[in-house]
Amino acid sequence: MFTPNDQMRLARAYVPFQIFSQRLNPMEGLMKGTIFPELYFPYRRHHK
Amino acid sequence: MDREQLCMLKELMALEFTVLEFHLYLDTHPTDQRALMEYNSFVQQLKVLKQKYQERYGPLSWQEPSSYPWQWIEEPWPWEICYE
Amino acid sequence: MWFYEKKLQYPAKVGRANVKMAKYLITQYGGPDGELAASLRYLTQRYHMPTPQAKGILTDIGTEELAHLEIIATLVYKLMDRASIEEIKQADLGGYYADHDKAVYYVNGSGVPWTAAYIQSKGDPVADLHEDMAAEEKARATYEWLINLSDDPDLNDTLKFLREREIVHFQRFGETLQIVQEHLDAKKYY
Numbered sequence: 001m002f003t004p005n006d007q008m009r010l011a012r013a014y015v016p017f018q019i020f021s022q023r024l025n026p027m028e029g030l031m032k033g034t035i036f037p038e039l040y041f042p043y044r045r046h047h048k
Numbered sequence: 049m050d051r052e053q054l055c056m057l058k059e060l061m062a063l064e065f066t067v068l069e070f071h072l073y074l075d076t077h078p079t080d081q082r083a084l085m086e087y088n089s090f091v092q093q094l095k096v097l098k099q100k101y102q103e104r105y106g107p108l109s110w111q112e113p114s115s116y117p118w119q120w121i122e123e124p125w126p127w128e129i130c131y132e
Numbered sequence: 133m134w135f136y137e138k139k140l141q142y143p144a145k146v147g148r149a150n151v152k153m154a155k156y157l158i159t160q161y162g163g164p165d166g167e168l169a170a171s172l173r174y175l176t177q178r179y180h181m182p183t184p185q186a187k188g189i190l191t192d193i194g195t196e197e198l199a200h201l202e203i204i205a206t207l208v209y210k211l212m213d214r215a216s217i218e219e220i221k222q223a224d225l226g227g228y229y230a231d232h233d234k235a236v237y238y239v240n241g242s243g244v245p246w247t248a249a250y251i252q253s254k255g256d257p258v259a260d261l262h263e264d265m266a267a268e269e270k271a272r273a274t275y276e277w278l279i280n281l282s283d284d285p286d287l288n289d290t291l292k293f294l295r296e297r298e299i300v301h302f303q304r305f306g307e308t309l310q311i312v313q314e315h316l317d318a319k320k321y322y
Contacts, residue, residue: 012313013262013265013306013309014306014310015265015302015303015305015306015307015309015310017076017077017307017310018073018077018303018307020073020077020080020082020083023066023069023086026059026062026063026065026066026090027058027059027062029062029065029066029069030058030061030062030065030066030142030293031293032293032296033292033293033294033295033296033297033299033300034069034296034297034299034300035065035066035069035070036069036073036300039299039300039303040296041296041299042292042296043275043276043279043292043295045276045279045280046280057139057143058143060139061139061140061141061142061143064141065141065142068141068192068196069300071192072189072192072193072196072300072301072304073304075185075188075189075192075304075308076185076189076304076307076308076311077307078185107138108137108138108139109135109137109138110135110136110137111135120138125138126138126139126140126202126206127140127202127205127206127209127210129140130145131143131144131145132145
């Protein structure tokens with residue numbers, strides 16, 4: 001479980017801010033759907 | 049659409065996508081100078097490639113010059129292209 | 133104002149025509165968590181956003197969703213291309229065919245037409261941004277179920293692209309929510 005810091009309050013949703021550091025090259029970014037590697041979360045298909 | 053045109057079109061998509069990604073990032077990070085520099089550099093590259101593409105294959109955007117006859121309605125339209 | 137760019141955002145391919153898959157996929161055209169709903173939701177909520185970042189992100193993501201709408205239409209068009217009456221009947225799309233032939237229309241996977249009741253514009257920016265984040269998650273889930281339904285690697289390639297866009301949009305809306313909340317707090321307390 002993550003610990004809230006003193007700038008957070010209850011009953012509120014938080015998404016951490018992205019801090020840009022690196023990017024993929026344009027074609028790889030297009031193929032993956034984002035140029036930001038830290039935002040790339042591919043789907044692993046599961047067979048139910 | 050021949051291979052050469054398709055290849056250039058995909059390059060264009062990739063550059064425009066990169067510009068879009070930085071654009072959205074900058075909406076919520078307007079003071080990130082490094083991202084802004086990258087954005088401006090890709091905007092420049094996109095402009096150059098788009099110009100080259102349009103000179104060769106006709107207009108992609110609404111406000112472009114046209115040779116005779118009116119080029120905007122030339123086929124294929126985007127949904128008709130085979131992107132293999 | 134808007135101008136059209138005569139190209140797709142992504143090179144959308146299908147491996148083969150597949151009427152059944154078209155029937156499932158069309159929900160991302162005119163269904164509750166589809167691209168039309170997303171675009172119209174963001175583009176109408178932007179008028180009540182309190183900060184420049186929020187006005188910008190809703191305008192820009194609302195516009196990108198129109199590009200996704202065009203990709204979905206392209207995929208449906210290609211999946212339905214050259215389908216025979218027999219294939220249409222087998223996919224249980226006879227009802228759709230009677231109303232639209234093979235034209236692309238705004239319905240969900242069960243043929244129910246799009247309605248503005250799918251979206252809200254509450255006038256409360258925090259509530260609206262939560263809806264937008266939920267919309268991105270629901271669209272992400274829809275793309276995952278569609279990928280599960282499809283055995284066409286070319287089609288799945290485009291569906292994976294669209295799914296990843298939902299994740300990036302969620303991140304941007306989350307950042308926007310933070311900015312808007314801080315803005316509203318500052319107005320209240322100082």
